[in-house]
Amino acid sequence: MTQPEPTPNSFPNQPPAQANSWRQKPDSRGHFGQFGGRYVAETLMPLILDLEKHYRSAQADPAFQAQFDDLLEHYVGRPSPLYYAERLTEELRKDAPAGKGAQVWFKRDELNHTGAHKINNCIGQILLAMRMGKTRIIAETGAGQHGVATATVCARFGLPCFIYMGAKDISRQQPNVFRMRLLGAEVIPVTSGAGTLKDAMNEGLRDWVANVHDTFYIIGTAAGPHPYPELVRDFQSVIGKEARAQMQSRVGRLPDMLVAAIGGGSNAIGLFHPFLDDASVEMLGIEAAGHGLDKEHAASLAGGKPGILHGNKTYLLQDEDGQIDEAHSISAGLDYPGIGPEHSWLKESGRVRYDSVTDTEALSAFQLLCRTEGIIPALEPSHAIAAVAREAVKMDRDQIILANLCGRGDKDIFTVAEALGTEI
Structure with a gap:
């Protein structure tokens, strides 16, 4: 059987979007209308473009989809x-x-x-990270659920994991901080600003700019520079x-x-x-x-x-x-x-x-x-x-x-x- 062409906004098993569909793929600059885009440092732009290239390749690869589906069923439940x-x-x-x-x-x-739902996205992103040959994983977390999910997939695939977390959130989410450390992640406190999710994401982006060659940033939500909002949405x-x-x-x-x-x-x-x-x-x-x-x-x-x-x-x-x-x-x-x-x-x-x-x-x-x-x-x-x-x-x-x-x-x-x- 001929493998169907991937739809522009999901993996191959997503029903094709109708004409004038609300299920949009962002435009070539990553915009949904006026929103979205990729406003990043010049250092990051080549990596962002490479990530998009590998994501498009993954969308068209039945083996990637099969591995993603298998892990969702037998590992995530x-x-x-x-x-x-x-x-x-x-x-x-x-x-x-x-x-x-x-x-x-x-x-x-x-x-x-x-x-939580966070594991769905983390499975997809760590498969992309390995596809790109990245050997170090970073992430930000607020409630700790994305941090736990990232630490979990890093433990599963044997990659070092560094989680940025606001000091305020570390204080109010101690159970998840302990879980991340049990899973082998290094939890890095962020004391700038209010010590919450925004500040943790700021530090994650700074780390990424400094370590662009070997590091993959697993972003936890459907935000950030294109193609992150689209790929997180598709995994979720x-x-x-x-x-x-x-x-x-x-x-x-x-x-x-x-x-x-x-x-x-x-x-x-x-x-x-x-x-x-x-x-x-x-x-x-x-x-x-x-x-x-x-x-x-x-x-x-x-x-x-x-x-x-x-x-x-x-x-x-x-x-x-x-x-x-x-x-x-x-x-x-x-x-x-x-x-x-x-x-x-x-x-x-x-x-x-x-x-x-x-x-x-x-x-x-x-x-x-x-x-x-x-x-x-x-x-x-x-x-x-x-x-x-x-x-x-x-x-x-x-x-x-x-x-x-x-x-x-x-x-x-x-x-x-x-x-x-x-x-x-």
């Missing part, structure tokens, strides 16, 4: 389950008007090896492709609404992308409103404006002089002052609706899922769960909301306990 949250659905219906209260379903990516699209097939198999139709939390936006774009051309499916991305949109928050789409950071143009939190503002979220994984450029484009184009959830709302949703379903979520998807609770009561009972449960909550128990005034 995919496909992740599709789960009907019956007790949560009934709990939400208690406060809904008559006839209202949508069914709540979860794509359970917290059951992946390492406990396994989430949406599985969810689409599972919904059709179990329910016989697609969901009415998709919901996902957004920091940089990789779990959300991974869920949304395979559904973008389905006009019947509404999509809702949830940013972190922190203490409130009029106070400290991390909602760059709601409270930011277009600018350039970390190699791409996107919505960013900025002051009146264009300097990057510090972000805040109780969730270390959402504590970032920007967002992936494709999300900025989807907001402006109107295909995806974006909203936000406060720290307090996320904490309440965290506890709600624990007591109704026996699932302890990470604080990142707790933001999505809070939005699900808001939306479900407005929708009819035969409608379906599918949310991405992108991480498990064992990493966050100390943060939640402190917020609730409980000593561990």
